[in-house]
Amino acid sequence: MSSDFETSRKLEFTSGTFDDTMNLFEGVIAIESVKDVLYGLIPTLPIVRPPLPPVSSPPFTSSSLKPKKLGYFWTGPGNIKYADFLAVYSLDDDTFGTFITLVDVPTSGNEPHHLNVARDGKTLVGTGLLSLLKLQDVEYFFDISNPYRPKYLKSGRALLSSIGDEIVAKPEGGFFITHMGSAAGTNLGRLTEWDGQGNLIGEYPGLLDLAGTANILKDQFSPHGLAIDFDKKIILTSDFVVPLSTLKPTLGIQKAHTLRLWDLPSRTIISTILIPNGGGIQDVKFIPGNKDSAAIATAVELGQVWIIYPFKKNADGTQGVAELLYDLGPKAKGVVAIYSDFSANGRFLYLSLTTANHIAVLDLKDLNKPVRLDNPDEVQPVVGVHSLRVTPDQKNLVALGYFVQQGDIGVLNTPADYKAHYVDILPNGALSFNRSIPFQTEFASRGGGKPHFSVIADLTDPKNPKFNSY
Template sequence: MPLTPLKAAFLLALHATSTFASPVPNPKPNPLSIPGSLIPSIPVPGVNEIINNLAPPIPILRLPTPPIKSPPFTPSNLKPKKVGYFWTGPGNIQYADFLAVYSLDDDTFGTFITLVDVPTSGNEPHHLNVAKDGKTLVGTGLLSLLKTQDVEYFFDISDPYNPVFRNSGRAILSSIGDEIVAKPDGGFFITHMGSAAGTDLGRLTEWNAQGKLIGEFPALTDLSSTINILANQFSPHGLSIDFDKNIILTSDFVVPLSTLKPSLGIQKADTLRLWNLATRSIISTITIPGGGGIQDVKFIPGNKDSAAIATAVELGQVWIIYPFKHRADGTQGTAELLFDLGPRAKGVVAIYTDFSANGRFLYLSLTTANHIAVLDLKDLKKPVRLDNPNEQQPVIGVHSLRVTPDQKNLVALGYFVQQGDIGLINTPADYKVHYVDILPNGSLSFNRTIPFQTEFANRGGGKPHFSVIADLTDPKNPKFNSY
């Protein structure tokens, strides 16, 4: 939708009613952060269950009830060399969301180690990543806003076999947490796909190592960048940062509120934003015509031109972004079609990716096609597809992908999003952790799984959305997935 003077004036006035965010090195704790639910937990057996069962349905919003008491579990004393952390929602959303820890060693694969509840429920656990020092995990909540809960959940993994929930937080101008990139000096950048009300105009948020909000960008004082996001839909989901070259790429996916009922249809974007890292300001908008939701963007590891790939979901295509090339009009940042994934990939709701550490192999999850595609990018002018696009792979609703630190396996999770009766997105799922072998030529061989529906049957099943993989072969030098 074009930016009119009236629209610009209205939206700027609306923003001006909110608190300004600025990049300060040691911010005070966010006063809006509420670690638990608005309705406090009552430590009397059965009372929280009654509150949850009596909660009336509210259009779009959900009553901010506390989670009911979690079922007991028995942790393991096993200390495997390879560990998977899985940010998971229970099938029964009255229970708390949780971080599950499993062994990924060959001889003890799928052995449950422990789990950590957060103090809230119904967040729809979304992305998860690890700090550069390997001591903190942060997970985001896609639907936390519906219960007016915190969006970011931080875990201390100083003891990698016994994570501890540390704190939670929320932004001021934005919500709907998505992609996470760790900062070299500690802390994280996290995309928020929607505004504080779940509408258009999300933000790129920045957090320090203690899990405190530093800022939301573009800042309201950044007039040029604010005008940029008012001109075209700004729903940042994908995020990639080249810290050496001082640039950021975010990709715009969908307006979150448009995915919830009542809706006139999901509002999908076809843009990316190129940013100056140092100033946290937008340089330009890059458009993929008819993209229909640009869910993911990632810089290609080791590429001398800082090229990145972006996934256009409606088109079922992979595009290549050159952030330092200029268009005919002098605007910085170009987009070119890299590969069309074929008819099965069109309109598959979500296309997420991960790279091999050397940048040669690109893995792509085609969610509703129940398929993982593999591209060999040795020659960017002639990418080679390694999977059979017509193969019926043993995955359902696959989304999150993680190449393990040793580059031998791909961890693929069979769950994307299920909004239930309140929403338009309810993708089929098998709720499994798929531990897929990566063959020497980069292609895949499917074999082992961890079935979260049966593992957590006493919580109504488990819905693992995202993972972090640790290799603790050398305890003094732990390694994690590369992104």
């Protein structure tokens, strides 16, 4: 990294405490020119929920069972007066669905969103989609050094951005996290970086990154999807929707059609990649083992999967080429959300079509001729399916039947079955549905449970735990 970049990062952020960061940030925004820009970008929030603490949680009994396979589920209660929580379940065949324990966070109404694990397997971080509406922290950190008894560690928030989404663990510890909205949930989110102790390092593009700021002002910047190739030193973020546009009153959801290609060492944007009329590019992931560092991106309105070649150049010389990989057909168009996960070898791609109540499977052995393995007309036993996780042993797919329900304040209220589906992966990559954990009945004392995201741990070798981490 250049000395100029290091200087600017130190000026903008500190890796110390949140209070230190806030003090430095207050100094930056005291600059009149910066203040003028922020006032123009951050409007008054139309909806703010009372920032009340949660009511006392119902009692529960932890299990002494120590299964080899665990599911950690970042969950919101059906009654948002209760605290949001991390629930832990056995995924072993003989004790499947046995409740192990749960951990409350100190706040409620966050709408638990994405979840991921640190590279050392000792820390989880979950984000809150609607934390902003109660003026609460967005990131929630858990200690899982004892995998059967997680502990809540701390919370944090970014300064310029909110609406936490996708999480990628850094090799040296800590995380990168996309934030889909500004500090008020409007356009101009950020890519954020956190250290291993859960302290904010930076938000990108930074205030002093003039080229990056010009880039995100030109096209809607609402980063949701995130993929990082640490060896090739590139980042891809995909732009989804402006969060505030999903809340009432609204003139319609503002959907993006772009991805950004970044230089990892400098945390700066190289180029903008367009998927014409994509209507929300929710997810992006590098294809494991691909020699060209190709990635897939999901265009929700189109119901299509695109392939991104980050090192190829377009006719105008810009870096990053997007090509249509597969059209998922009429039942996939406009399905609100399309999330994905890969098999470890990169051959099989699993795609959740949320409001179509369906999981699609593509065989990508030949990228020039993808083969669809599911029957698009099959009625699958899932409702509102969203997040997907292939288990570390590649034998199962964990699919959660809940996306988002904003209630009366918003226009996104997708049907759900509130279940954690544990789906068998057949030898050819196809799926067989047979088991699930019903969160509505499991947490009836909290008004039900809304599991949005999971992390799966395989502790078969306790000295070498395996996770489905990126």
